[in-house]
Amino acid sequence: MSAPVGKGISEKPSHITAERFYGQGVVVTGAAQGIGMAVAHRIAHEDGNLVLVDRSPLIHEVAKQLQDAGAGTVTSFIADLETFEGATSSLEFATQNLKHLDVVINNVGGTIWAKPYQEYTEEEITKEINRSLFPTLWMCRAALPILINNGGGTIVNVSSIATGGINRVPYAAAKGGVNGIVSALAHEAAPHKVRVVATAPGGTLAPERAVKRGPGPEGEQEEKWYQQIVDQTIDSSLMKRYGTLEEQAAPICFLASEEASYITGSVLPVGGGDQG
Numbered sequence: 001m002s003a004p005v006g007k008g009i010s011e012k013p014s015h016i017t018a019e020r021f022y023g024q025g026v027v028v029t030g031a032a033q034g035i036g037m038a039v040a041h042r043i044a045h046e047d048g049n050l051v052l053v054d055r056s057p058l059i060h061e062v063a064k065q066l067q068d069a070g071a072g073t074v075t076s077f078i079a080d081l082e083t084f085e086g087a088t089s090s091l092e093f094a095t096q097n098l099k100h101l102d103v104v105i106n107n108v109g110g111t112i113w114a115k116p117y118q119e120y121t122e123e124e125i126t127k128e129i130n131r132s133l134f135p136t137l138w139m140c141r142a143a144l145p146i147l148i149n150n151g152g153g154t155i156v157n158v159s160s161i162a163t164g165g166i167n168r169v170p171y172a173a174a175k176g177g178v179n180g181i182v183s184a185l186a187h188e189a190a191p192h193k194v195r196v197v198a199t200a201p202g203g204t205l206a207p208e209r210a211v212k213r214g215p216g217p218e219g220e221q222e223e224k225w226y227q228q229i230v231d232q233t234i235d236s237s238l239m240k241r242y243g244t245l246e247e248q249a250a251p252i253c254f255l256a257s258e259e260a261s262y263i264t265g266s267v268l269p270v271g272g273g274d275q276g
């Protein structure tokens with residue numbers, strides 16, 4: 001799918017909170033590019049120990065690039081998080097490579113198609129739910145016993161303001177499911193000192209994707225449906241613009257950190273005023 005193209009991340013994040021993740025073990029999924037990579041970039045510069053998970057082998061390059069950014073370690077693991085086995089093996093790798101697992105950031109997802117709901121096939125609907133709900137559902141299930149056993153921790157999920165948008169009902173349903181995980185799991189997890197939170201990004205500028213989400217718009221009609229999403233996203237944002245990767249990474253890192261210690265069960269819209 002084509003999207004408005006923007007800058008990638010610079011060599012150093014424009015803002016950092018020095019040593020905020022020092023000594024902490026953090027897993028970031030879908031970190032080979034985009035928002036996940038920007039989150040990993042910032043946490044590496046804030047001295048966190050990272051395990052980066054993605055199904056693209058590009059993840060090893062990202063880990064190599066970030067290895068010397070801060071005081072922490074950065075390792076990478078390839079897994080398909082649409083499967084429970086992918087989630088459990090990722091966390092097994094993480095517990096072996098981190099002294100302590102403190103934070104899990106579930107970022108895998110993204111609309112594959114853009115069209116009115118009546119145009120989706122059964123197979124496409126299933127693929128959208130598999131892409132944008134199951135990776136988070138599986139990772140939360142796999143991470144929870146480990147965090148409980150550790151005496152606490154934080155899960156940050158990445159939702160979307162698209163729950164209130166056009167031409168992507170299956171994706172909106174998946175992200176509505178992610179919001180449901182946050183509010184319901186936060187209740188169960190709080191007595192175990194595990195926080196469960198999310199951001200809901202709005203439209204975000206990024207360089208052209210090395211890992212494509214899907215086939216992309218095919219033909220004039222599909223281009224038009226996609227353009228309607230872009231127009232609606234800008235229009236419903238009070239700031240009338242897309243955000244940047246760093247503007248998405250910042251609130252994710254805040255929610256993941258100890259600074260957000262009194263926040264759980266919340267989904268923070270990050271869409272220039274679009275509440276989703």
Ligand SMILES: NC(=O)c1ccc[n+]([C@@H]2O[C@H](COP(=O)([O-])OP(=O)(O)OC[C@H]3O[C@@H](n4cnc5c(N)ncnc54)[C@H](O)[C@@H]3O)[C@@H](O)[C@H]2O)c1
Pocket residue numbers: 029030031032033034035036053054055056079080081082107108109110111131132135158159160161162200201202203204205206209211212213
């Ligand atoms: N970019 C936006 O405009 C935007 C807006 C709202 C919400 N979001 C959400 O933010 C998150 C990140 O978006 P993005 O645009 O940076 O994503 P992206 O499509 O650029 O990158 C997603 C990454 O996840 C990986 N991935 C995909 N499926 C996987 C799987 N099954 N197992 C393991 N890895 C897998 C890909 O290889 C890729 O590296 C997503 O959850 C998306 O829904 C993005």
